[in-house]
Amino acid sequence: MSVIIGCVRDGKVFLATDSQRTWGNVVTHAETAFGANVLRMPEGVLVGVACNQAVKRGIAAHPDWFSDLKGEPLTKRHVMERIVPELNRETEELGEIDECAKEQGRSLYNGTILLAQGDRLFCIDGDFSVQRVADYCLIGHGSEYAVPRMRGFYRKELSDGETVTLLGEALSDAAVYSSQSSAPFKLYDTATNETANIGG
Amino acid sequence: MLIVKDEGTVYIAASTAAVLYCGYMDQASCLLPENLQVWKVPNDDGIVACAAGSGFEGDVFRYDGKLIEGELTKEKLVLETVPKLRRVLGRYGKLDKDGDMQVRCAFAQKDRVFVISTGFCVSEITDCAAYGRNAGRGTSALRIAKEMKPEERILFARRITHENERSPLAFIDTATLTPRIVGVEASGKEETE
Numbered sequence: 001m002s003v004i005i006g007c008v009r010d011g012k013v014f015l016a017t018d019s020q021r022t023w024g025n026v027v028t029h030a031e032t033a034f035g036a037n038v039l040r041m042p043e044g045v046l047v048g049v050a051c052n053q054a055v056k057r058g059i060a061a062h063p064d065w066f067s068d069l070k071g072e073p074l075t076k077r078h079v080m081e082r083i084v085p086e087l088n089r090e091t092e093e094l095g096e097i098d099e100c101a102k103e104q105g106r107s108l109y110n111g112t113i114l115l116a117q118g119d120r121l122f123c124i125d126g127d128f129s130v131q132r133v134a135d136y137c138l139i140g141h142g143s144e145y146a147v148p149r150m151r152g153f154y155r156k157e158l159s160d161g162e163t164v165t166l167l168g169e170a171l172s173d174a175a176v177y178s179s180q181s182s183a184p185f186k187l188y189d190t191a192t193n194e195t196a197n198i199g200g
Numbered sequence: 201m202l203i204v205k206d207e208g209t210v211y212i213a214a215s216t217a218a219v220l221y222c223g224y225m226d227q228a229s230c231l232l233p234e235n236l237q238v239w240k241v242p243n244d245d246g247i248v249a250c251a252a253g254s255g256f257e258g259d260v261f262r263y264d265g266k267l268i269e270g271e272l273t274k275e276k277l278v279l280e281t282v283p284k285l286r287r288v289l290g291r292y293g294k295l296d297k298d299g300d301m302q303v304r305c306a307f308a309q310k311d312r313v314f315v316i317s318t319g320f321c322v323s324e325i326t327d328c329a330a331y332g333r334n335a336g337r338g339t340s341a342l343r344i345a346k347e348m349k350p351e352e353r354i355l356f357a358r359r360i361t362h363e364n365e366r367s368p369l370a371f372i373d374t375a376t377l378t379p380r381i382v383g384v385e386a387s388g389k390e391e392t393e
């Protein structure tokens with residue numbers, strides 16, 4: 001499970017992530033869109049998926065969850081009423097619900113997801129709750145090591161270039177301590193269809 | 201969750217602190233209206249609601265105008281709202297093996313407020329109540345602060361029960377029906393944003 005940082009900027013959202021793929025004690029790096037942590041969906045939606053591969057493939061197989069936006073902006077209501085029920089069903093079918101937590105009434109799926117469109121960013125947490133993000137959000141195994149850099153140095157007044165540098169540094173911080181996160185790092189933004197390497 | 205009734209209006213307050221299971225979100229996000237644990241039920245019946253303690257239970261119901269409609273009564277909550285809560289939360293695996301949910305919900309309209317416990321018992325609150333961490337201390341604090349204005353009373357109780365927590369509170373009341381943020385300065389003085 002990799003680290004993904006979502007950052008809301010003026011008119012767009014950056015999603016920065018590492019590219020490591022981990023299967024037990026085997027580590028590779030995703031060089032193709034198929035294995036990436038960030039999925040491009042219809043209606044300009046980027047989906048950052050910090051989950052295992054089965055859940056990621058399950059989400060990738062459902063662009064229909066987003067195509068019915070039909071030009072409307074992504075809202076928390078759409079996420080709660082359209083996407084969360086489908087995600088819940090999908091993760092149940094995949095057997096990705098934590099059964100012990102479910103017995104305690106705290107049904108959790110194994111992961112966290114960021115949804116970005118335009119200048120809007122939402123986080124679907126492990127308990128299926130949804131938070132709209134004002135400034136930034138870090139998810140994934142190892143994200144706690146990246147928090148000090150963002151919390152200590154991120155300011156809205158930074159330029160886009162300074163922000164991208166900071167995102168790369170934060171991902172590097174996570175890679176120092178996390179066995180599931182490593183360079184190269186990738187940057188996606190909702191304003192363009194491009195993917196950039198941002199250091200490491 | 202802190203509840204006060206004062207001169208025909210019900211005031212409900214909940215924490216704005218939010219923690220992700222696997223991640224971190226900036227603190228400004230916690231103050232966005234759509235993330236607050238208090239909301240107006242989206243219909244024309246002047247009902248406000250609170251689901252304190254978890255983001256999911258509030259999220260899954262905050263857009264449902266049919267969750268509770270018309271005049272707010274205990275009978276309606278028991279016969280209509282509780283079954284719906286059970287059905288929806290059960291579908292998402294949010295009921296434990298005893299069939300209990302993990303949060304308390306409050307619904308208020310004009311001068312009446314009801315709380316649904318984790319075991320789905322419905323109780324009407326006649327004056328004030330506190331739920332969550334240090335609930336006994338909070339209820340007592342609300343009582344002894346009876347002469348204060350409602351918001352001051354709630355903030356006083358908050359200081360007593362959560363001495364080291366600095367995150368603001370989300371307020372809603374049955375007069376304005378609008379969520380608002382009320383913060384606590386480091387000096388202990390209250391200010392309204």
